[in-house]
């Protein structure tokens with residue numbers, strides 16, 4: 001992905017830079033988030049009925065037998081490193097019947113199982129990551145690196161040649177593994193989990209009662225500085241924008257997975273106030289739910305979601321819906337294709353989701369709002385819970401599943 005890279009934020013200001021750069025980019029791009037729109041969502045039936053149930057759901061406990069908690073931390077770290085591919089969602093659905101996240105999860109499972117049973121060494125070790133090849137990644141993902149095209153001169157005959165979106169994705173995944181493996185080997189770490197453990201320990205030293213998230217800042221900085229695939233930042237119209245979605249997701253995953261163990265096997269970061277893990281789902285959903293308003297946005301964004309935000313649509317999306325129950329493993333219908341964006345447009349919308357979620361939590365906590373007793377819990381919503389709700393509710397309701405999400409190919413960040 002070719003886009004300008006800004007300097008790293010100053011040490012100790014990584015989280016602050018995410019928030020501030022998102023707000024600035026939103027303002028500069030005329031993306032609007034109003035209190036009225038936020039209250040409309042917060043006080044809707046859709047939100048009230050589903051929030052507690054849906055935000056509690058997480059798919060991060062794996063049915064695998066780990067040799068140690070460090071091995072599990074390593075798996076969680078590699079999963080987070082590869083938590084992208086949303087731009088290939090439609091093609092993945094067509095080819096495998098699963099979305100981006102489920103495919104990456106399957107790949108990680110396969111890497112783990114192949115490592116523990118086969119004679120191929122540990123594919124989740126730094127060396128295994130450094131050496132893995134496209135063919136192996138494609139095999140484990142069960143996707144084809146070839147596309148078919150009609151033969152130039154023999155009618156009715158097709159020829160297969162290497163290429164197409166699955167090949168592009170496999171190249172991104174393999175490149176990310178190779179590059180990260182190389183760096184870890186060079187720095188003497190046996191695997192990514194060991195590097196993350198060290199960062200967690202450094203974070204622990206920085207914990208402070210006066211500054212919630214001081215530990216997360218340290219961990220985030222270490223991940224981002226060392227590993228290019230965590231450097232989710234850019235420059236749009238001369239303005240730096242910092243998102244760091246996968247690194248924040250990883251840090252929060254440590255809390256989800258290990259935070260309730262007693263005693264916890266590693267230092268557990270305090271993620272209660274981290275910005276959301278901004279991808280394509282969060283902004284797209286917030287646009288459909290009327291929170292992000294693109295009607296005067298620059299960069300051609302006002303035309304990208306032409307059907308979103310009308311009062312008609314909102315009244316049905318914000319109303320109660322019965323939860324979806326088709327939890328069987330049958331391949332799901334191919335989702336509708338959303339708008340394809342440029343790198344800059346994607347960063348603007350991802351910034352908008354970060355900023356909108358900060359404002360949503362601010363409004364929820366504001367002493368000025370009056371809540372009926374049964375909705376008092378709204379005051380306690382946190383950013384990670386809001387992230388989980390938005391991400392999971394997009395799959396929870398049949399009508400939400402039909403909402404278009406934007407796509408950006410050729411990125412390793414979301």
Ligand SMILES: Nc1nc2c(c(CN[C@H]3C=C[C@H](O)[C@@H]3O)cn2[C@@H]2O[C@H](COP(=O)(O)O)[C@@H](O)[C@H]2O)c(=O)[nH]1
Pocket residue numbers: 057058059060083084085086087089099100101102276277278279280281282387388391392413414
């Ligand atoms: N903001 C945010 N983005 C997330 C996640 C997750 C993983 N969620 C599970 C883990 C813990 C949670 O509780 C969920 O069970 C994936 N993604 C992003 O979505 C993208 C689309 O994927 P799909 O719809 O499959 O095609 C995927 O490329 C990835 O960039 C999240 O949690 N938050």
